[in-house]
Amino acid sequence: MLSLDPKDLTVPVLQKYLQNAIAPRPICFASTMSKDGQPNLAPFSFFNMFSTNPPIAIFSPAYSGRTGAPKDTLLNVREVPECVINVVTYNMVHQTSLASSPFAKGINEFEKAGFTPIASELVKPFRVKESPVQLECKVIEIKELGTSGGAGNLVICEILRIHIDKSILNEADHIDTHKIDLVSRMGDNWYCRANGDALFEVQKPITSIGIGFDNMPREVKNSKVLTGNNLGLLGSVEHLPTEEEIKEFKNNATGFSSPEEKHKYAQTLLEANKVKEAWMVLL
Numbered sequence: 449m450l451s452l453d454p455k456d457l458t459v460p461v462l463q464k465y466l467q468n469a470i471a472p473r474p475i476c477f478a479s480t481m482s483k484d485g486q487p488n489l490a491p492f493s494f495f496n497m498f499s500t501n502p503p504i505a506i507f508s509p510a511y512s513g514r515t516g517a518p519k520d521t522l523l524n525v526r527e528v529p530e531c532v533i534n535v536v537t538y539n540m541v542h543q544t545s546l547a548s549s550p551f552a553k554g555i556n557e558f559e560k561a562g563f564t565p566i567a568s569e570l571v572k573p574f575r576v577k578e579s580p581v582q583l584e585c586k587v588i589e590i591k592e593l594g595t596s597g598g599a600g601n602l603v604i605c606e607i608l609r610i611h612i613d614k615s616i617l618n619e620a621d622h623i624d625t626h627k628i629d630l631v632s633r634m635g636d637n638w639y640c641r642a643n644g645d646a647l648f649e650v651q652k653p654i655t656s657i658g659i660g661f662d663n664m665p666r667e668v669k670n671s672k673v674l675t676g677n678n679l680g681l682l683g684s685v686e687h688l689p690t691e692e693e694i695k696e697f698k699n700n701a702t703g704f705s706s707p708e709e710k711h712k713y714a715q716t717l718l719e720a721n722k723v724k725e726a727w728m729v730l731l
Contacts, residue, residue: 452465467636471635472632474632476493476507477535477576477579478531479573481572482523487558488520491545492508502606505607508601509522510598511594511595511596515597521603522601529588530572530585531605532583532584533585535579535581535582535630537579537580537630538641541639546562558576570584580615581616581628583607588606628642656686657686658683658685659686667730668730671707672711675715681721697729710730713729714727717729
């Protein structure tokens with residue numbers, strides 16, 4: 449493996465490694481306002497939610513790696529501790545990228561990037577009409593992580609009001625992952641679209657406790673066919689099939705010429721999310 453000490457790397461090289469490795473990252477399209485009432489709009493991929501109660505989101509406008517200067521967004525939230533976090537979808541990604549251009553202070557990115565400003569209800573910064581989810585926030589803390597170029601500033605925001613376009617909701621009035629069509633940042637010039645074949649489900653073990661790798665038969669754990677993902681899915685079941693279930697299955701199943709053939713068939717069942725059936729084949 450290539451082992452690196454961050455202290456031995458220049459800021460651009462270090463950032464390139466980190467942004468390519470820690471991805472995809474959600475995008476905070478932050479709307480802010482200066483004390484003089486000048487709006488600003490800029491995207492940040494150093495962003496996520498960190499609490500539900502209270503609802504907290506954090507994004508980080510870093511000092512410029514080239515000049516060390518602070519971003520207008522950072523200057524604005526220091527003056528007016530409020531912002532609107534607008535989510536970024538595929539239909540607006542190129543406009544969002546345009547808004548990230550290093551325009552001079554005082555330039556209105558809403559106008560430059562062709563976005564429609566709409567008034568917020570509780571904060572001064574505008575919302576972006578084209579974004580299907582807009583979060584009105586108050587800034588409760590700004591934590592400076594350093595003073596040199598590339599150093600981040602954690603803007604800790606409490607979400608005060610959530611606006612959701614009804615077109616992205618499902619029948620239960622929850623956000624439909626397929627309808628919202630979000631995008632995220634990778635490294636370099638790359639983005640990722642959270643739609644189509646890129647989406648897949650993994651059931652979270654919130655209440656159930658899986659049997660784990662340690663309770664699997666050695667033949668299964670040491671399989672030359674089954675992948676780590678296959679084994680993870682097998683290990684997520686709460687219990688193995690009973691002897692009666694296996695016996696009944698065996699009476700109705702055809703034999704396999706080799707363990708590899710058996711494991712390959714189990715793998716096809718796992719790909720169809722038929723975990724119990726896969727276990728009965730393996731056992």
